[in-house]
Amino acid sequence: MSQRYPNYWEYIRVEELLALQGGLEEDEAQLSDDEVMFITVHQVYELWFKLLLRQLTTVRNLFRGPRVEETELAGVVQGLRRGVVILRRCVDHFEVMETLRTRYYLEFRDKLTPASGFQSAQMRQLEILFGLEDKDRIPLGVEGSYVTALRSHDGRSSPALARVQRQQEDLPTLRHAIEEWLWRTPIDGVGPDEPNADAALDRFVAAYLRAHEGEVDHSAAAALVHATGADEHSRLLARYEREKESLRQFLGGSEAEGGPRQRRMRAALLFILTYQDLALLSWPGAVLEGLIELEQAMTLFRQRHARMVERVIGRRTGTGGSAGVDYLDQTALSYRVFRDLWAVRTFQLRRSAAPALANPAYYGFVTG
Ligand code: HEM
Secondary structure (H helix, E strand, O other), X not given: OOOOOOOHHHHHOHHHHHOOOOHHHOOHHHOOHHHHHHHHHHHHHHHHHHHXXXXXXXXXXXXXXXXXXXXXXHHHHHHHHHHHHHHHHHHHHHHHHOOOOHHHHHHXXXXXXXXXXXXXXXXXXXXXXXXXXXXXXXXXXXXXXXXXXXXXXXOOOOHHHHHHHHHHHOOOOHHHHHHHHHHHOOEOOEOOOOOOHHHHHHHHHHHHHHHHHHHHHXXXXXXXXXXXXXXXXXXXXXXXXXXXXXXXXXXXXXXXXXXXXXXXXXXXXXXXXXXXXXXXXXXXXXXHHHHHHHHHHHHHHHHHHHHHHHHHHOOOOOOOOOOOHHHHHHHHHHOXXXXXXXXXXXXXXXXXXXXXXXXXXXXOOOOO
């Protein structure tokens, strides 16, 4: 059989791709330059979302097994890195959309109604893959839930809805997979199923709380020197006391704080971040940094979208019927998935203030 050599246009499917910007008219010649740009930019986003979903699913899959090998953590970090870079490009792309002047957008905007970006199934898939829960979503407005918004106008299912439903069944979410991994992380060399697991955890938590109190007292002493008057003195003192109390609560293991399981995961987060200079913990540390970068990029995407929307349409009602910019700003504020990862930033310590490792030999750290 003779070998077939492809052309660029065959491999990339250029002709098929270029035939997709005709809009509802299915004919580009009938559309303004603005509308072709509007359609093309959305299509570019959907392609980036497709890649992101694929890449982050691979990352999630690497965490699926009962044990994650160190060599696989390098793959996770690489996958997260690509995800972050793609999301940052998504943030930049809004600049192209911003070349759309309000009066020109209004020329064709009404014909889109009630279509809207909130019917982007792939964005919903990404949120679900991250681990955003339905209870944490903000109501959209007239369309009801985000799931109803994906139904066809006659109420029947749609390819968009089917995608999202498949995603809902594709478990675990990235968040749950990471939480499992954190739960299994040995603390001071002791895993959760070993007989002295609780004792090792308690020891680390107590040592960390002591070190943290010392650091907060240190900062408080430096700040109180500058307090002018008794009122400011006691206000500052109370603020620093609250900092200590919030870490005690965070690591307290009460039901309100997610119980003992959450306590272990939170302690593991602090443990990895405190000792990430150790060879055994450097990949786990890089995974955690990659995750926070990813969620930060997602938040910036939401914020950037909202600013672009404000510039193009002001604060009018969205084509999908939501409160528009107000709704988008709320999602940027509250759609956080890796909340504990953000929370621990408040509790991290200077390197020199970290409590001593209880079991340095486990980490190949030998002194003397
Ligand atoms: C002139 C351009 C755009 C305007 C005026 C605009 C406006 C809006 C508005 C007002 C909403 C809130 C829902 C509604 O009531 O419709 C929304 C949602 C959304 N838009 Fe855009 N948008 C624009 C471009 C884009 C682009 C290029 C993307 C890229 C994919 C995008 C993605 C989304 C997504 C994913 C949502 C859902 C957000 C959520 O529910 O959290 N939008 N858009």
